[in-house]
Amino acid sequence: xxxxxxxxxxxxxxxxxxxxxxxxxxxxxxxxxxxxxxxxxxxxxxxxxxxxxxxxxxxxxxxxxxxxxxxxxxxxxxxxxxxxxxxxxxxxxxxxxxxxxxxxxxxxxxxxxxxxxxxxxxxxxxxxxxxxxxxxxxxxx
Amino acid sequence: xxxxxxxxxxxxxxxxxxxxxxxxxxxxxxxxxxxxxxxxxxxxxxxxxxxxxxxxxxxxxxxxxxxxxxxxxxxxxxxxxxxxxxxxxxxxxxxxxxxxxxxxxxxxxxxxxxxxxxxxxxxxxxxxxxxxxxxxxxxxxxxxxxxxxxxxxxxxxxxxxxxxxxxxxxxxxxxxxxxxxxxxxxxxxxxxxxxxxxxxxxxxxxxxxxxxxxxxxxxxxxxxxxxxxxxxxxxxxxxxxxxxxxxxxxxxxxxxxxxxxxxxxxxxxxxxxxxxxxxxxxxxxxxxxxxxxxxxxxxxxxxxxxxxxxxxxxxxxxxxxxxxxxxxxxxxxxxxxxxxxxxxxxxxxxxxxxxxxxxxxxxxxxxxxxxxxxxxxxxxxxxxxxxxxxxxxxxxxxxxxxxxxxxxxxxxxxxxxxxxxxxxxxxxxxxxxxxxxxxxxxxxxxxxxxxxxxxxxxxxxxxxxxxxxxxxxxxxxxxxxxxxxxxxxxxxxxxxxxxxxxxxxxxxxxxxxxxxxxxxxxxxxxxxxx
Numbered sequence: 001x002x003x004x005x006x007x008x009x010x011x012x013x014x015x016x017x018x019x020x021x022x023x024x025x026x027x028x029x030x031x032x033x034x035x036x037x038x039x040x041x042x043x044x045x046x047x048x049x050x051x052x053x054x055x056x057x058x059x060x061x062x063x064x065x066x067x068x069x070x071x072x073x074x075x076x077x078x079x080x081x082x083x084x085x086x087x088x089x090x091x092x093x094x095x096x097x098x099x100x101x102x103x104x105x106x107x108x109x110x111x112x113x114x115x116x117x118x119x120x121x122x123x124x125x126x127x128x129x130x131x132x133x134x135x136x137x138x139x140x141x
Numbered sequence: 142x143x144x145x146x147x148x149x150x151x152x153x154x155x156x157x158x159x160x161x162x163x164x165x166x167x168x169x170x171x172x173x174x175x176x177x178x179x180x181x182x183x184x185x186x187x188x189x190x191x192x193x194x195x196x197x198x199x200x201x202x203x204x205x206x207x208x209x210x211x212x213x214x215x216x217x218x219x220x221x222x223x224x225x226x227x228x229x230x231x232x233x234x235x236x237x238x239x240x241x242x243x244x245x246x247x248x249x250x251x252x253x254x255x256x257x258x259x260x261x262x263x264x265x266x267x268x269x270x271x272x273x274x275x276x277x278x279x280x281x282x283x284x285x286x287x288x289x290x291x292x293x294x295x296x297x298x299x300x301x302x303x304x305x306x307x308x309x310x311x312x313x314x315x316x317x318x319x320x321x322x323x324x325x326x327x328x329x330x331x332x333x334x335x336x337x338x339x340x341x342x343x344x345x346x347x348x349x350x351x352x353x354x355x356x357x358x359x360x361x362x363x364x365x366x367x368x369x370x371x372x373x374x375x376x377x378x379x380x381x382x383x384x385x386x387x388x389x390x391x392x393x394x395x396x397x398x399x400x401x402x403x404x405x406x407x408x409x410x411x412x413x414x415x416x417x418x419x420x421x422x423x424x425x426x427x428x429x430x431x432x433x434x435x436x437x438x439x440x441x442x443x444x445x446x447x448x449x450x451x452x453x454x455x456x457x458x459x460x461x462x463x464x465x466x467x468x469x470x471x472x473x474x475x476x477x478x479x480x481x482x483x484x485x486x487x488x489x490x491x492x493x494x495x496x497x498x499x500x501x502x503x504x505x506x507x508x509x510x511x512x513x514x515x516x517x518x519x520x521x522x523x524x525x526x527x528x529x530x531x532x533x534x535x536x537x538x539x540x541x542x543x544x545x546x547x548x549x550x551x552x553x554x555x556x557x558x559x560x561x562x563x564x565x566x567x568x569x570x571x572x573x574x575x576x577x578x579x580x581x582x583x584x585x586x587x588x589x590x591x592x593x594x595x596x597x598x599x600x601x602x603x604x605x606x607x608x609x610x611x612x613x614x615x616x617x618x619x620x621x622x623x624x625x626x627x628x629x630x631x632x633x634x635x636x637x638x639x640x641x642x643x644x645x646x647x648x649x650x651x652x653x654x655x656x657x658x659x660x661x662x663x664x665x666x667x668x669x670x671x
Contacts, residue, residue, distance in 0.1 A: 015463035019466055019467075117461070118465075119465075
């Protein structure tokens with residue numbers, strides 16, 4: 001991997017943004033973190049990337065419960081309305097419900113990561129990002 | 142004195158004519174006059190005989206009221222059922238003792254024919270008499286007398302028929318009157334229709350409620366229905382008419398007084414005729430508006446409460462998780478920057494506090510999720526497997542305290558697998574937490590009683606004092622301080638799971654010797670074999 005890899009983090013909770021930054025540091029990931037704070041901003045970001053191709057993310061970490069437009073809408077938009085429908089998306093949520101897992105899988109999520117209240121478990125997000133980036137192989141959610 | 146059966150029958154026939162002690166009637170008087178004219182007799186009598194007297198319905202020539210029944214003429218007529226004839230009764234030893242002969246009117250000539258009820262029971266007689274002796278009647282003349290007796294019998298039958306009709310009519314009027322007063326007294330709308338649904342009658346309450354005059358009722362029922370429901374409601378009523386079976390519906394009807402549409406329960410039952418085709422419909426409309434709106438409000442309030450608890454516990458999780466992870470972050474990454482050891486203790490307390498809040502919220506979420514309708518579907522669950530799953534989840538704790546668990550053969554139930562596993566896990570976890578100094582023994586069994594399974598979950602722990610045995614099932618209710626960890630939600634969750642599935646839960650316990658938790662679960666026969 002050469003240079004910094006663009007990673008789009010869609011997350012409205014600054015505490016979680018802080019923890020993701022921490023995990024990237026811990027796992028020494030060569031990524032450039034791009035953060036948007038709600039679903040609507042995420043869709044605008046994707047539309048702009050679609051238009052000028054300059055800022056297409058290599059991976060998206062997508063919170064599921066977002067203000068305005070939900071994570072599922074963002075995922076659907078990326079998969080159906082952009083020129084980069086294969087970008088891996090890690091659904092990033094505190095929900096453990098079967099319904100959310102099934103919906104994420106149906107919409108084509110690459111991974112489903114449950115935000116843990118345990119610090120060490122939470123830090124695993126760095127490992128998951130690393131896996132997705134190196135393997136570039138879609139895993140079942 | 143016991144009467145012979147035939148006499149009983151005769152008296153019953155006489156009674157059924159209701160003729161004794163009635164006023165004179167022209168129909169009978171005409172027959173008596175006719176008899177007098179035909180036989181040129183100064184006296185003609187029509188009489189009826191009960192168990193003790195001969196009573197005169199019609200008299201020509203002398204006003205008689207009654208004589209004793211054992212008068213010889215009378216007795217002979219009844220005994221033989223044949224005409225009785227005498228040319229000169231004074232000279233005839235059969236009759237010479239009769240008061241009629243010896244005293245007034247001093248009968249000499251006598252001819253009588255019995256009045257036969259139903260052609261075979263003599264209930265009375267027609268007789269013609271003279272104070273002078275005559276030749277006895279010829280056979281042809283006797284025949285005329287018999288025919289006159291037959292006319293009387295027919296007259297009796299006709300009277301009885303008319304009386305029957307009159308009584309039936311009276312009964313009908315009375316029952317109609319009763320129905321009307323009942324219909325008017327009932328605090329519901331009451332109505333009847335013909336077989337095709339055309340209105341025949343409705344009570345005053347119906348007229349008041351719909352605000353119409355009787356004439357225009359047919360269309361106003363439909364007009365009073367709420368526009369949103371009108372077509373469907375009419376269709377349901379017409380479908381009931383086509384089927385000819387009970388009609389039952391809930392509709393909103395407009396109250397004329399204030400224009401409010403109020404919920405009503407409509408019911409109608411078909412009334413059949415002898416050939417079992419529908420003749421009428423008898424219907425009622427009951428105002429259930431207050432009950433219905435109250436129920437709706439209650440359901441909505443319950444729903445809101447569940448949604449609130451669900452959302453609150455979901456939303457609460459986020460900030461709690463942030464506190465927990467960030468407190469741990471501080472501890473891991475910045476530990477050496479806290480110079481004062483007290484600061485690390487504060488940090489530990491924070492982490493512990495966050496963990497506790499989180500456990501509470503997760504339990505609250507589990508509790509409310511159980512109550513969310515239709516969130517998860519029921520399926521057959523082997524309760525042995527659910528118990529095994531619970532034991533696996535608590536393996537380290539079970540091993541640490543050396544608990545021994547024995548379980549009988551448990552049934553397959555209809556429910557949610559995760560719920561049953563949680564139920565057992567909470568019970569086992571409680572048994573471990575509240576164990577005594579003795580090695581912990583748990584035994585689980587189930588037996589079927591009628592259509593319910595009764596589960597028995599027994600331990601030899603510290604037990605629960607009677608005054609707390611109800612309280613332990615409450616939300617966030619705990620009997621112990623921090624020395625035993627817990628949120629106080631375990632048994633509340635168990636009870637909610639059981640109630641969701643239509644069962645009950647209770648405890649029997651002796652402090653110091655252990656507790657037995659019982660719960661019931663509906664048996665589903667189809668599932669047991671599978």
